[in-house]
Amino acid sequence: MMEALNFEPATAEEAQDQELLRISLTYWQDVWRRLKNHKLAMVGLIGVIFVILFAIFGPLFSQFSYSDQNLDFANTPPRFSIYRVADNPDYNVFLTRDYKLLHISDNGTILNRLKLDDKDVINKKYTYVDGDKSVLLDFSYNLLPGKEAEYDYTFSMNGAPEVIQPLKKVSNRLYPFGSDDLGRSLLVRVMYGARISLTIAFVASLVNLLVGVVYGSIAAYEGGRTDNLMMRFVDLLNSIPLLIYIILIMVLVGNRGLWTLTFALGSVYWVQMARLVRGQVLSLKEQEFVLAARALGVNRSHIISRHLVPNAIGPIIVTMTMMIPSAVFTEAFIAFIGLGVSAPMASWGTLANDGLGGLMSYPYQLFFPSLAIAVTMLSFNFLGDGLRDALDPRLRKG
Amino acid sequence: MKNYFLRRFIYSLFTIFLIATVTFFMMHSIPGGPFTREKPVPPEIMRALNAKYHLDDPLIVQYFDYLKGLVTFDLGPSFSKIGTSVNDLIKAGFPITAKVGFFAVLLITVLGVSVGIISALRQNRPIDYFVMFMATLGVTIPSFVLATVFIFVFAGKLGWFPPFGLASPLGYVGPVIALSGYSLSFVARLTRSSMLEVLRQDYIRTARANGLKELSVLGKHAIKNALIPVVTYLGPTIAALMTGSFVVERIFAIPGIGRYFVESVSNRDYTTIMGVTVLYAAFYVLMVFLVDVLYAIIDPRIKFEKESG
Numbered sequence: 001m002m003e004a005l006n007f008e009p010a011t012a013e014e015a016q017d018q019e020l021l022r023i024s025l026t027y028w029q030d031v032w033r034r035l036k037n038h039k040l041a042m043v044g045l046i047g048v049i050f051v052i053l054f055a056i057f058g059p060l061f062s063q064f065s066y067s068d069q070n071l072d073f074a075n076t077p078p079r080f081s082i083y084r085v086a087d088n089p090d091y092n093v094f095l096t097r098d099y100k101l102l103h104i105s106d107n108g109t110i111l112n113r114l115k116l117d118d119k120d121v122i123n124k125k126y127t128y129v130d131g132d133k134s135v136l137l138d139f140s141y142n143l144l145p146g147k148e149a150e151y152d153y154t155f156s157m158n159g160a161p162e163v164i165q166p167l168k169k170v171s172n173r174l175y176p177f178g179s180d181d182l183g184r185s186l187l188v189r190v191m192y193g194a195r196i197s198l199t200i201a202f203v204a205s206l207v208n209l210l211v212g213v214v215y216g217s218i219a220a221y222e223g224g225r226t227d228n229l230m231m232r233f234v235d236l237l238n239s240i241p242l243l244i245y246i247i248l249i250m251v252l253v254g255n256r257g258l259w260t261l262t263f264a265l266g267s268v269y270w271v272q273m274a275r276l277v278r279g280q281v282l283s284l285k286e287q288e289f290v291l292a293a294r295a296l297g298v299n300r301s302h303i304i305s306r307h308l309v310p311n312a313i314g315p316i317i318v319t320m321t322m323m324i325p326s327a328v329f330t331e332a333f334i335a336f337i338g339l340g341v342s343a344p345m346a347s348w349g350t351l352a353n354d355g356l357g358g359l360m361s362y363p364y365q366l367f368f369p370s371l372a373i374a375v376t377m378l379s380f381n382f383l384g385d386g387l388r389d390a391l392d393p394r395l396r397k398g
Numbered sequence: 399m400k401n402y403f404l405r406r407f408i409y410s411l412f413t414i415f416l417i418a419t420v421t422f423f424m425m426h427s428i429p430g431g432p433f434t435r436e437k438p439v440p441p442e443i444m445r446a447l448n449a450k451y452h453l454d455d456p457l458i459v460q461y462f463d464y465l466k467g468l469v470t471f472d473l474g475p476s477f478s479k480i481g482t483s484v485n486d487l488i489k490a491g492f493p494i495t496a497k498v499g500f501f502a503v504l505l506i507t508v509l510g511v512s513v514g515i516i517s518a519l520r521q522n523r524p525i526d527y528f529v530m531f532m533a534t535l536g537v538t539i540p541s542f543v544l545a546t547v548f549i550f551v552f553a554g555k556l557g558w559f560p561p562f563g564l565a566s567p568l569g570y571v572g573p574v575i576a577l578s579g580y581s582l583s584f585v586a587r588l589t590r591s592s593m594l595e596v597l598r599q600d601y602i603r604t605a606r607a608n609g610l611k612e613l614s615v616l617g618k619h620a621i622k623n624a625l626i627p628v629v630t631y632l633g634p635t636i637a638a639l640m641t642g643s644f645v646v647e648r649i650f651a652i653p654g655i656g657r658y659f660v661e662s663v664s665n666r667d668y669t670t671i672m673g674v675t676v677l678y679a680a681f682y683v684l685m686v687f688l689v690d691v692l693y694a695i696i697d698p699r700i701k702f703e704k705e706s707g
Contacts, residue, residue, distance in 0.1 A: 240417055241640065241682045244675050251663055251671065252424055329540060336542050337644050337660045352542060356649070359546055360554055370543040377538035 034390035041386020047379025051372075055198050058191035066192035067344040070183035072113040076102070078178040078186075078364055081166035085135055085157040092167060093135060093155060097361045101128040101135060108170035134158060177368045181358065189346050190368050196347040197376075200262050201327035207266030209320055212273025217304045219274070220281035231278065234271050242268045243330065250339040258341055261334065265327055276319055280312035314391035321384035325377045332373055348373050403691055410687040417679040422464055425668050426457060451475065473673035478665040484673035491655035492677075494564065495647070498654065499639050501570060502578040506635060510582045511628060514589025515621060521594060529586060536583025541642050545576035545649040562651035573650045577642050581635045588631055593624040626696060633682075633689040640678055 025033065035041055059066070075096060082092040082104045092104045093114070101114040114128035114135060124140035139153035154162040172178060177186035219230040249264040284290065285308060293303050309316075328348070334340060335349025343350075348369045355366030439447070448454045451474075452463060467474055473484035517529040549572065553561035560569045596602065597620055605615045643656030651657075655674060662670035 236413055236416065240413070241678055244678055247663060248421065248424055248671070248675060251666070252427070325538075332540050333542075333645065336540075337648065338664055352540075356542070356546060359550055363550055366543070366546055370540070370546075373540055373543070374535075374538050378534070381534070381538060 031387075031390045035386055038386040038389060040382045041390070044379045044382025044384075044386060047375060048383055051194060051376050051379060052198065054191060055194035058194070059188055062185065062188045062191070064185045064188050066184065066189050066346060068184060068188075070179075072100070072183065073102070073110055073174065073179055074098075074100075074181055074183040075358070075362055075365075076110060076172055076175055076179045076183075077362065078172050078176060079169055080104075080108075080172065081169050082108075083155050083163050083165075084167040085155045085163050086133070091133065091157065095137065095153065095155075099126065099137075099139075101126075101137065103130060104170070105173075106170075107173060109173040110175075138162070178362070178364045180354065180365055181362075184344075186351075186365060186368055189351055190348070190372050193346045193348045193351050193369060194372060194376075196258060196341055196345060197328055197331055197349070197373075200258065200265065200331050200347070201324045203262045204265035204269070204327045205320055205323040207262070208270040208273050208323055209316070211266070212270035213277050213309060213316065215270065216274035216277030216279075217281045217308055220278040221285055221300065221304055221308065227278075231275075234274055237268070237271050242271075243333070246330070246334060247337070247339060250334065258345070261331060261341065265330060269323065269327070269330075273316070273319055273323070276315055277309075277312060280315060281308050284308050284311050318384055318388045318391060321380055321387055325380035325384075328373060328376055328380075402694065406687055406690055410683045413683050414676070414680045417683075418465070418468055418676050419461075421672050421675050421679075422461055425672050426460070451477075468676065473676075474669045476662075476667055476670050478662070478667035478670070484670050487658050487670060488655060488673065488677060491653060491658050494652060495640075495643050495654035495656055498564075498570065498573050498577060498646075498652065499636075499643065501574045502581075502639055503635070505574055505578045506582045506585050507632075510585030511589050511625065514586040515593055515616075515624070517586065518590045518593035518597065518624075519616075526590075530590070533583040533586045536579050537587075539579065541576050541579060542645045542649060544579045545572065545646055548572045548576060549649070564652055569650075573646050573652060576646045576649070577639055580642070581639065585628060585631065585635070589624065589628055592627045593620065596620050596624045599623075622696075626693075629689060629693055629696065633686040636682065636685045640682065 035045075075098060076094075080094045082094050084090060084092050090106060092106065094102045094104050094110075096102065099116075101116075103111040103114060105111055112130065114130045116126060117129045117134065118127040120126070124138065126137045126139075128135045128137065134157070136156045137153060138156070151164045154164050156162045175185045175187060177190060180186055180189065215230065215234075219227045245268055246264045249267070250260065253260045253264075281304075290303060290307055293307050298307075331340070331347060332349030332352065335347050336353045338353070340350040340353065341347050346354075351369035352366055352373070355362070355369060359366055445454070452460060455463070464474075471485070473488070475483050476487060479487070513529055517526045520526045548559075549561050552559050553572065558568075559571050560566060561572075563569050564573075602615060602620055605619050606612075610618075640656070643654060644660050645656075646652070647654045647657040648660055655677075658670065659674045659678075661667075662674065
């Protein structure tokens with residue numbers, strides 16, 4: 001019998017027991033707490049955020065666009081040695097690898113290119129002019145027989161004594177990463193390439209995610225013959241070298257747009273996601289909450305989308321994080337064999353491909369795009385590892 | 399067991415057939431034929447060319463001709479290299495690619511596995527950190543970067559190795575390193591984590607408690623079991639090496655099959671693309687099959703799982 005007599009008021013002490021000693025954390029707060037303690041994952045997260053900001057906002061701060069060319073300033077490295085050929089007013093010059101003479105300010109801004117006036121090829125002497133100033137370049141020192149010197153070339157302005165020592169090394173102010181063979185800013189192109197590469201990677205991973213989740217969850221939920229048939233198809237796809245198929249698709253479509261590549265990547269790499277989701281759903285669908293939902297008459301698509309998939313979200317996110325760098329990688333690979341986005345668009349892969357030609361003279365043209373790829377790969381991998389530990393401690397690897 | 403292998407084998411053959419079919423219809427759905435040029439070819443020449451290569455037959459006839467060719471290992475003439483057949487290209491290129499690939503596989507298994515084991519045995523010591531650092535770096539650096547950096551530093555600046563070609567044995571060093579970089583790092587990581595997993599198992603403790611020597615604990619019990627996941631990875635490794643050869647052969651100017659494939663892609667040489675694709679796919683399917691067989695032999699548990707599932 002439930003009557004007031006059967007109850008007695010709780011003492012203050014007893015009441016206190018009921019109070020929460022610790023703030024209860026939601027799933028995501030808990031994940032975040034664990035992730036924060038994972039140092040490498042935080043490094044990865046910062047790296048990812050940095051790369052994304054770099055791609056979105058980087059180009060806004062530059063005076064150049066990704067396709068602005070200036071042939072006069074082609075192939076300038078990120079750092080160069082300048083020679084002071086005149087004092088009061090100071091006049092600094094820098095000789096590029098292809099014998100262009102550039103007028104550089106003290107802090108490293110490229111001001112203008114001097115006009116090549118006279119070429120004495122036999123004696124290896126070139127004369128450059130800029131208005132009334134003329135600079136004589138003598139680069140015969142280590143090229144002609146009988147002359148051996150510690151320096152390779154000297155400058156002399158308007159007949160003044162020869163300058164043999166560089167004044168100092170300065171950083172290129174106009175093009176912090178140097179410029180490419182058409183005089184486009186490599187920094188801007190790498191930033192722009194980040195947009196293309198990351199867009200392809202994100203969209204392709206998203207497509208993979210959607211297809212994989214839908215396919216895997218339907219296969220697992222339906223079970224039986226449907227599941228068997230669907231998974232045989234996945235097995236079949238899995239036993240095909242997919243990269244070759246991406247190449248074939250790119251050859252087939254012919255049009256080297258951004259979306260072709262995204263489509264090609266998105267259409268083949270969902271297999272892994274489908275398998276993962278299937279495995280998760282298979283174990284989840286036997287649980288009581290699914291039975292309860294079924295008993296309440298919830299329809300199939302609702303059970304899948306509201307009850308099963310959200311419970312498998314942890315591993316899905318981890319796989320997604322790992323998919324992005326591999327998409328960046330694949331994109332770079334495809335671009336590198338000449339099937340990337342067409343010029344003047346640029347992705348990291350096409351930039352690296354362009355840089356390959358002049359590797360010996362202009363190594364920085366390959367270095368910066370490669371660095372960008374490596375940083376992105378590292379960041380996403382670290383973040384993915386950390387997320388795996390944080391989202392599902394059971395999956396923690398030794 | 400035999401039944402399982404037979405089923406897997408038939409399944410592999412079916413996969414190859416399907417790949418060949420899909421590739422055929424993909425290549426034939428391209429608008430314009432292989433002789434479409436910017437400057438139009440006179441119609442009678444076009445007709446003669448089409449007749450010569452049987453391109454005027456109905457598609458289904460061409461398809462059966464193509465299948466017949468596949469069964470008899472005749473992949474047809476190359477459309478861009480006049481007078482050579484795809485078979486010739488493969489005969490010229492495949493041994494070279496296979497040689498480089500073989501050394502890469504050797505490096506991956508020997509070095510990757512041993513480094514992974516050492517790293518696991520010295521967990522959280524400097525050598526472990528060093529190996530893991532290198533391995534992490536290895537999976538994040540694309541092969542073309544590895545290859546170009548190698549050329550730049552060791553061939554260009556230091557002059558220790560030839561920058562291209564395979565004329566001297568030293569020429570193999572660069573391509574093999576560039577080709578195996580990714581998989582080597584992956585195998586090292588995989589071996590380490592699976593070794594750590596195995597070392598935690600009860601049977602290892604039992605073996606130690608029984609007074610077995612450390613060497614036989616590791617050799618007889620730990621390493622054998624730790625290598626099972628590594629064996630599964632060998633199939634995908636071979637795929638990575640094959641596709642990796644596209645880039646590496648281009649950079650090091652090696653006249654292997656990967657370079658022919660990339661060239662045929664840019665020349666739109668459809669028969670070569672088709673032939674090499676089917677060859678690659680068949681090779682890959684075969685490797686996956688062999689790895690499956692190997693897998694079932696080393697680990698009897700796997701077979702039953704697959705049989706019931």
